[in-house]
Amino acid sequence: MITEYASGAVVYQMREGKIWYLLLQSATSDFWGLPKGHVEENENLIQTAVREIREETNLKSRIDANFKQKVEYDMDNGHHKDVTFFVSRVPEDVQVHKQDEEINSFGWFDYQDAYEKLTYDNLRQLLKSADAYIRDKENVGD
Template sequence: MTKEKSCGAVIFRKHQDTYQFVLVQQKYGLRFGFPKGHVEQNETETMTAKREVKEETGLDVEIMPNYKERTRYYPRFGVTKDVVYFLAKAKNTELQAQEEEIADAIWVDASEVLSKLSYKTDRKMFLSLSKKAKINI
């Protein structure tokens, strides 16, 4: 079995009286999820998460290393993919979706995130991370 590893981030900002989170819509399949990508040689998990967030959304983020979750899924036969997600605070808020891979990048109110996410593994991870960080959704 082939193993792959990616890292990404659940990016938040405080907006008025609520938290908002960034979701990216993949260009192919138009599914919503969180920004993530493959770990490159000599990168740490946090380096990968920051790089992928910047590439896919244009945002600079502050990674909260004490708040992370791991997910696992099977994208195709014979492949196991592990993804490490960090909670991250946005340093800037203007989104710029990466044209090559991302159809859209949007800010979503915390109460709407679960209904927008396309994958069960992402919903489960988001609930767990939100609970750890004491973010009401």
């Protein structure tokens, strides 16, 4: 079985003490997910995450590598996908400019709405872990 490696991040911003998560809707299959993409030659996972966030949203990001979680799944083409996710905080005044070829829509969501909007259970579990990490890091209560 062929394994494809990818990397991405749970991108968030703080607004008035509340965490908002960036979700992207795929232009090819309409699922709601997170910025991510294939690792290119001579890239490490962090470089891939930064590049993919920039390509898909035009946001400049800094990756927090203290949070690192893998999501794995089998794809329709028979390949296995191994995606490493980090977290990345962006300023609240940034403007998202989506990559039209890959992204149909985007939005900033609070935790509950983001959790419900995500299409796949493995991404919901990732968000749950990332949210706990971010709340602790940012000293945000429930």
